[in-house]
Structure formats: structure tokens, C-alpha cells
Amino acid sequence: MLDTFILGLSSGSTCLLTCGMVFFPYLMAGSAGTRKIISDLSFFLMTRLIVYFLLATLAWYFGKTIFTSAIFRNYISGILYILFAVMLIWYSVGRNRKPDCPAKIVTTVNNKKLVPVFLGVVNSLGFCPALLLILTKSATQGTITQSYLAFLGFFAGSSLYFLPLPLAGRFRKKKVFETVGTLATGLAGIIFIIKGFTNLIGGIING
Amino acid sequence: MDETVNNPSMKKSFGKSLLYALPMFLITFVFITGGKPDFSDPAGTLAILATFLGMNILYFLMHYTGKTDKFRAIIFIVFALSLSFTLIRNMLEIRHSMSFSQADIVECKIPFCHLVIPMMILPAAFTKSIIFPGTILGGFANISSMAVLWLVATLVLGRGFCSWGCFYGGWDDGFSRLRKKPVIKKISDYWRWMPFAVLLMVAITAALSLTPTYCSWICPFKAVTEFEQVTGMESAAKAGVFISLFLGLVVILPVLTRKRTQCSFLCPLGAMNSLSNKITPFTVKIDKKACNECFKCVDVCPLFALTPEDVKNGKVSIFCSKCGKCVDACSRKAIHYGIKGIPAGSMKKFSRNIFLFVSFLFIAVFSSGAIITVIKSIFNLFI
Amino acid sequence: MKKIKIAAGIFWAILCLLLILVLFPGLNNFSSGISRFPFMKINPNLTGGEAAEQIVMKSCTLVVRKPVFDGLIGERKQGFVQIDWRGNLPEIISDTIDYDLDKKPDFVIRIGRSESSTVLKPLNPKVRKVGISTPTSYGWSARIKIEK
Ligand code: SF4
Ligand code: SF4
Ligand code: SF4
Numbered sequence: 182m183l184d185t186f187i188l189g190l191s192s193g194s195t196c197l198l199t200c201g202m203v204f205f206p207y208l209m210a211g212s213a214g215t216r217k218i219i220s221d222l223s224f225f226l227m228t229r230l231i232v233y234f235l236l237a238t239l240a241w242y243f244g245k246t247i248f249t250s251a252i253f254r255n256y257i258s259g260i261l262y263i264l265f266a267v268m269l270i271w272y273s274v275g276r277n278r279k280p281d282c283p284a285k286i287v288t289t290v291n292n293k294k295l296v297p298v299f300l301g302v303v304n305s306l307g308f309c310p311a312l313l314l315i316l317t318k319s320a321t322q323g324t325i326t327q328s329y330l331a332f333l334g335f336f337a338g339s340s341l342y343f344l345p346l347p348l349a350g351r352f353r354k355k356k357v358f359e360t361v362g363t364l365a366t367g368l369a370g371i372i373f374i375i376k377g378f379t380n381l382i383g384g385i386i387n388g
Numbered sequence: 389m390d391e392t393v394n395n396p397s398m399k400k401s402f403g404k405s406l407l408y409a410l411p412m413f414l415i416t417f418v419f420i421t422g423g424k425p426d427f428s429d430p431a432g433t434l435a436i437l438a439t440f441l442g443m444n445i446l447y448f449l450m451h452y453t454g455k456t457d458k459f460r461a462i463i464f465i466v467f468a469l470s471l472s473f474t475l476i477r478n479m480l481e482i483r484h485s486m487s488f489s490q491a492d493i494v495e496c497k498i499p500f501c502h503l504v505i506p507m508m509i510l511p512a513a514f515t516k517s518i519i520f521p522g523t524i525l526g527g528f529a530n531i532s533s534m535a536v537l538w539l540v541a542t543l544v545l546g547r548g549f550c551s552w553g554c555f556y557g558g559w560d561d562g563f564s565r566l567r568k569k570p571v572i573k574k575i576s577d578y579w580r581w582m583p584f585a586v587l588l589m590v591a592i593t594a595a596l597s598l599t600p601t602y603c604s605w606i607c608p609f610k611a612v613t614e615f616e617q618v619t620g621m622e623s624a625a626k627a628g629v630f631i632s633l634f635l636g637l638v639v640i641l642p643v644l645t646r647k648r649t650q651c652s653f654l655c656p657l658g659a660m661n662s663l664s665n666k667i668t669p670f671t672v673k674i675d676k677k678a679c680n681e682c683f684k685c686v687d688v689c690p691l692f693a694l695t696p697e698d699v700k701n702g703k704v705s706i707f708c709s710k711c712g713k714c715v716d717a718c719s720r721k722a723i724h725y726g727i728k729g730i731p732a733g734s735m736k737k738f739s740r741n742i743f744l745f746v747s748f749l750f751i752a753v754f755s756s757g758a759i760i761t762v763i764k765s766i767f768n769l770f771i
Numbered sequence: 772m773k774k775i776k777i778a779a780g781i782f783w784a785i786l787c788l789l790l791i792l793v794l795f796p797g798l799n800n801f802s803s804g805i806s807r808f809p810f811m812k813i814n815p816n817l818t819g820g821e822a823a824e825q826i827v828m829k830s831c832t833l834v835v836r837k838p839v840f841d842g843l844i845g846e847r848k849q850g851f852v853q854i855d856w857r858g859n860l861p862e863i864i865s866d867t868i869d870y871d872l873d874k875k876p877d878f879v880i881r882i883g884r885s886e887s888s889t890v891l892k893p894l895n896p897k898v899r900k901v902g903i904s905t906p907t908s909y910g911w912s913a914r915i916k917i918e919k
Contacts, residue, residue: 357581360578360581361581361584361585361588364581364582364584364585365584365585365588365589367585368585368586368589372589372593415792419795419796489905490903490905491905491906491907491908491912493817494819494853494903494905494907494912494914495907495908495912496813496817496818510843511814511843512810513810514843514844515814515841515843516809516810516812517810517812517813517814517815518810518811518812518813518814519814519816519817520813520817521813521817521818522813524806524811524812524813525802525803525806530802531806531811532802532803532805532806532811533798533799533801533802535802535805536794536798536801536802536805537794537798540790540791540794543787543790544787544790544791595843596843598814598816598841598842598843599816599817668787669780669783669784669787670784670787727780727781727783727784728780728783729776729777729778729779729780729781729783730776730777730780730781731773731777735777739784742784742785742788743784745788746784746787746788746791749791749792750791750794753795
């Protein structure tokens with residue numbers, strides 16, 4: 182477990198790339214005080230934890246057969262990226278819709294509680310090299326407990342990076358941060374769509 | 389509105405304008421010629437003289453006519469064109485192509501440009517190193533001297549850098565002046581916050597990947613300076629992005645809107661410069677007593693720096709680049725160059741004189757090298 | 772208070788004026804001053820890292836650089852090692868490289884200069900693929916992606 186904790190710790194900065202980039206702007210966009218941020222953050226971290234446990238179980242169950250297949254990995258993560266990225270952009274656009282906007286569906290889909298959950302899923306399915314490593318590790322390890330422990334360690338290590346985020350709510354000038362945050366969420370959506378597409382065509386962005 | 393409000397014109401008499409232009413004349417002579425012009429190269433000497441005289445005539449006219457933006461724009465646009473020309477010529481001479489090869493990246497020989505600065509800060513703090521494949525000292529456009537120039541310019545001018553210093557801004561400034569009337573009039577000023585979002589993204593991605601992501605994926609000015617050789621899918625995609633952003637944000641939208649859309653909606657350094665507007669002593673002020681809320685200034689501002697609310701509150705926003713367009717447009721002289729601490733409506737001439745001296749001196753000396761190179765090349769064609 | 776504010780504003784403005792006046796004549800001094808700051812060096816991810824070993828061969832010198840894993844905080848799992856060939860290079864470069872200096876070969880690299888082809892044969896599971904392989908002003912450089 183210690184090795185995966187250290188792995189999480191060292192790759193946590195990359196994790197911040199996949200979701201900090203989304204989550205930080207999101208927090209600024211919605212900043213309704215430290216309390217709201219803490220609750221969003223816990224939702225987010227909880228989702229990650231749950232997804233990791235699911236992953237651990239899956240990894241243990243499927244073993245080498247599916248997750249080591251690069252094609253499967255690229256397709257699934259590509260599709261997921263695009264799916265969630267579109268949701269993100271919807272969300273950021275949705276926030277600025279005037280009440281008379283015809284795209285009503287956007288605002289109905291846009292359940293604010295769900296956003297941190299989406300992000301948690303996107304992030305934990307990020308398939309960063311570190312995660313793949315643990316996946317393979319769990320897949321080759323005997324017991325399910327070992328698999329869980331490996332993911333727990335990774336979760337703890339990488340989550341440390343998100344703990345200072347509640348302070349983001351202390352900013353003055355909420356309106357400005359809200360605007361910038363919303364725009365940045367939209368941009369992150371675009372980045373994820375690109376990432377999704379490149380995963381799909383099997384290319385690689387950012388090494 | 390009280391029509392008798394004291395609104396001194398910024399115009400000066402011929403003699404007085406000459407007197408004001410004299411210090412600039414002498415100082416630019418020393419800075420541009422290095423104090424001792426070399427007459428052995430006729431084309432070079434002529435180019436230096438032409439640049440030096442042209443600039444000083446523009447400065448004189450700023451005092452004589454009381455208008456700023458028109459004359460500033462000339463030097464700003466010529467600077468942008470000249471710099472791109474110089475860079476491309478350099479590339480063609482040294483590499484026989486407009487693009488960098490991978491070797492230039494591997495050997496860290498890429499000229500540095502100020503747009504990289506927002507991406508350098510986090511990595512410099514965490515890794516104590518610079519994430520740009522350029523040279524620290526020596527060579528063409530090295531990191532140290534560009535950093536010093538930008539640092540001092542933003543400290544002194546704030547976002548004034550974006551109208552008196554940046555050698556890219558002249559591109560969209562130029563295209564935004566091509567049509568007399570805008571075709572697209574309504575653009576929400578909401579989008580003016582976009583550069584901050586870009587700044588945030590670019591700073592985070594650059595820090596985490598330790599590569600200048602804006603340069604490698606977004607920068608529209610790659611299209612007119614230099615870009616990575618197209619060797620595969622990725623570099624082709626990049627070239628596509630550079631060219632479409634350049635066409636869209638620097639050419640087409642500025643022509644249609646009469647606004648500097650690239651600077652207003654994309655450039656992350658512009659966002660950073662806006663923040664530095666808080667430090668600089670120079671600003672643009674609105675004298676609420678003199679203003680009749682005609683909002684002409686709002687219409688002409690190329691950077692969405694003014695909204696009707698800003699005018700009503702008597703405050704210019706942080707996006708202002710001190711270009712002077714609004715100042716020139718206001719028939720009541722209610723909006724004017726000012727110095728922080730001095731109340732709006734007072735000491736207008738004094739503030740303008742100091743600001744013009746400082747900002748003009750910067751752009752005159754900073755741009756002179758590139759402009760001289762271009763004029764010299766033109767002379768060489770004919771002589 | 773108002774007068775103090777005015778005076779402070781004017782003072783700051785004059786100071787800025789002086790700053791611009793000394794900027795250009797002093798640019799070289801300021802630049803070399805700033806270049807001495809500890810963070811004013813290029814990141815190894817871009818320079819390719821320091822030389823670890825130099826092997827002088829018949830007509831050229833082979834330089835194996837230290838592997839680069841530098842990340843924002845700590846080290847990354849994936850990095851690269853840069854190999855330079857300096858001097859008069861043969862048409863076909865073919866070398867066996869031991870980048871971790873453990874006296875065991877890690878990969879064989881074969882570069883055809885005229886058709887610009889690079890073939891990598893990993894002998895160590897940590898060696899992944901060719902990143903960059905390009906002619907340079909001094910000869911040829913290749914960056915091979917490796918794992919920790
Ligand atoms: S916004 Fe960017 S490109 Fe435009 S003038 Fe400013 S620094 Fe230059
Ligand atoms: S142009 Fe002059 S008078 Fe008209 S709104 Fe602007 S500051 Fe006021
Ligand atoms: S507010 Fe005036 S000086 Fe400032 S950018 Fe707009 S037009 Fe130029």
C-alpha cells in the first residue's frame with residue numbers, strides 16, 4: 182500500500198492536471214463560500230473513492246484480459262472523455278443561459294450536485310500512467326483486499342493535492358472569479374474533447 | 389450637463405510643440421544612433437535617419453494636434469509588421485524556411501517572446517528553471533533581456549504595454565482599422581474575461597507538462613513569425629490551429645468588429661498585463677462632471693475596456709491599454725490621461741505630457757531596431 | 772491627504788520616467804543581473820540534461836546524457852535519455868547504448884542519416900520508443916523515451 186501511496190503522491194500533480202484543471206475553475210465558478218466548496222470537494226473525493234473501489238474490483242475480476250488491451254482502453258476512455266467533456270461544456274454554457282434560452286434541456290441536465298460527481302468520475306477514469314500501473318498491479322495481485330489497499334493508497338496520495346482547494350472560496354470579487362471559472366470550465370471541456378478524440382484515434386497528446 | 393465646464397484642448401502651438409518634442413528628439417537620437425552614427429553604410433545611415441525623423445515627427449504631431457491614438461497606431465502597426473518581417477527574414481536567412489526544425493528545439497535556439505512569460509512563473513517557482521527552449525543570455529531575443537524589457541514596461545505602463553510595446557498587438561490593431569464602420573456591433577463584454585480563463589488553463593497545463601503549451605498549441609502569431617516544421621499529424625494540427633486563430637481573431641473579426649479581438653479574447657499575457665494596471669501610476673480617468681454620457685468612448689474602445697456602467701461610475705476598467713482612442717473621441721474631453729492620486733478632471737495636460745513622454749520613448753527605442761532593418765532592406769532594393 | 776496622494780502619484784510617475792530612461796542604456800547590465808537568478812536556467816526537459824558519459828570514437832564523439840525524469844514536483848515515471856553524436860558522422864549510425872551506466876547494454880539504435888530513419892531495439896524493458904531523432908548543427912541527436 183505504501184508504494185501506491187507514494188505513487189499517488191508523486192503522480193498527484195498529474196491528477197491535478199486532469200481534474201484540478203476542471204475542478205479549480207469549477208470551484209471558482211460556483212464559489213458560494215468555503216462550506217459549499219468543502220461539500221463539493223467531499224462529493225468529488227467520495228466519487229473518486231467509489232470509482233477507485235469499483236476499479237479495484239474490476240481489475241481484480243477481469244485481471245489481465247481487458248484492461249491491458251490498449252484498444253479497449255483507448256476507445257472506452259476516449260468515449261468517456263468526450264461524453265464528460267460535452268457535459269462540462271453544457272454545464273458552463275448552461276450557467277450563462279438567460280431564462281428565455283431555447284436550449285432548456287441544458288439547464289435541466291445541469292444538476293449542480295452532479296457536477297463534482299462527473300468530475301470525480303472523469304478524474305478517476307483518467308487512466309494516467311500511474312493508475313494503469315496500479316490496475317495492472319491489482320490485476321496481477323492475488324486477493325481483492327490487496328487490490329483495494331493499492332487503490333486506497335493511490336487515492337490518499339493523490340487526494341492530498343486537493344485539500345487546499347477550499348481556500349479558493351475565500352476570494353473577494355466573486356463575480357469575476359465566477360465568470361473566469363465558467364469560461365475556464367468550458368475551455369477544459371474543449372481540452373478533454375480533444376483528448377478524447379486523440380485517444381479514440383489512438384494518438385497521444387501530452388506524451 | 390454644464391456646457392461651461394473647463395475643458396482645455398490638448399492642442400499646443402507650433403513653437404510649444406517643438407519645445408515639448410525637443411527632449412524626445414535628443415534622447416531618441418542618442419538611443420537610436422548610439423550617439424555616434426556610422427556613415428560608412430549609406431543604406432543603414434539613411435534607414436536610421438528615416439526612422440528617427442519619422443518617429444519624432446509623430447511625437448511632435450501628438451503634441452501639436454492634441455491627438456494620440458492615430459499617431460501611436462502608426463508606429464505600433466509598423467512595429468508589428470517590421471518585427472514579423474525581421475523574424476521571417478532571419479529564419480529564411482539562417483534556416484531557409486519559415487519554420488523551426490526539431491534541431492532548433494533540441495539545441496534551445498528558439499527566440500524568446502514575451503507571450504511565454506505567464507507560463508514560466510509556476511515552473512520557475514517549483515523547478516527553479518525556465519521551460520522554454522531559448523537562450524538565457526546572448527543570441528537573438530534572449531530570455532533575460534526580454535524579461536527585463538517586459539518587466540519594466542509593465543511596471544511603468546501596466547497594460548499600456550498592449551498599445552505601446554507589444555510587437556503583436558499591432559496586427560489586430562491594424563486590421564481593426566480597415567473598415568470605417570463595424571459589421572458586427574453587439575459583442576457581450578462577458579467575453580473580455582476569456583483571457584483570464586486562457587491564462588489559468590495555460591499556466592496549469594504548462595506547469596504540469598513543463599512545456600510552453602500556449603506556444604506549442606495556440607499562439608496565433610506563429611502564423612506570422614515562425615512555427616514548428618510540419619512533420620506529422622500533430623504538427624499539422626498545430627499549424628492548422630495557428631493559422632485559423634490568426635485568420636479568425638487577428639484578421640477577420642477585427643475587420644468586422646473594429647475591435648482588437650485577439651487581444652481582447654485570447655491573449656493570456658494581456659490578462660496578466662491587465663493586472664499590472666493596478667501598479668502603474670498612469671491611467672485613463674473619467675471626469676464625471678464633464679461627461680454627458682454619450683458613450684462614444686465605449687463604442688470606440690478596441691479592447692472592451694469601457695462599458696456604459698464603467699462610464700457612469702467614472703472608472704475605466706483594468707482592461708485599458710491607454711491607447712488614447714477614447715480620449716481622442718470624447719468631444720467634451722471628459723475622458724483623459726491621468727496619474728493615480730490626481731483627481732479626475734485636474735492636471736490633464738501635465739499627466740498627458742508625462743505619460744506620452746514615457747510611453748513614446750519606450751516604443752520608439754524598442755521598435756527602432758526592427759523598423760530600421762526593414763527600411764534598410766527597402767533601401768537596398770532600390771540603391 | 773489629497774495633497775499627499777497627488778504628491779505620491781507624481782513621485783511614482785517621475786520614478787517611472789527615470790526607470791524608462793535608464794532601461795535601454797542599462798539593458799545589458801540588467802539582463803546579466805537577472806540571468807544570475809537561481810531559476811534562470813533552462814529545464815532539462817528542454818536541454819536534454821547534462822552529459823553523463825562521453826565516448827570518443829574514430830571520427831565522432833558519442834555523448835550519453837543523464838536520463839531526464841524532472842516533473843513539476845519530484846520526478847515523473849516516464850522520461851527520456853538524450854544521445855548526441857558530434858563530429859563527422861558516418862552515413863549509417865549504429866550504436867549500443869548503456870544509459871544507466873550499469874555496464875549492461877540498454878538499447879541498440881540505428882540511424883540512417885540520408886533517409887532520416889531511426890530504428891530502436893530495446894534490450895531493457897524500461898526502454899520504450901524513439902521520441903525525437905534529428906540532425907543538429909553538431910551532428911545528430913536522439914531522445915529515447917524510457918521509464919523509471
Ligand atoms: S493582449 Fe497580448 S498580443 Fe495583444 S498587445 Fe497585449 S500582450 Fe500583445
Ligand atoms: S465620450 Fe466623453 S462625454 Fe461621451 S461618455 Fe465618454 S467620457 Fe463621457
Ligand atoms: S479605455 Fe480608452 S485608452 Fe483604454 S483601451 Fe479603451 S480606448 Fe484605449
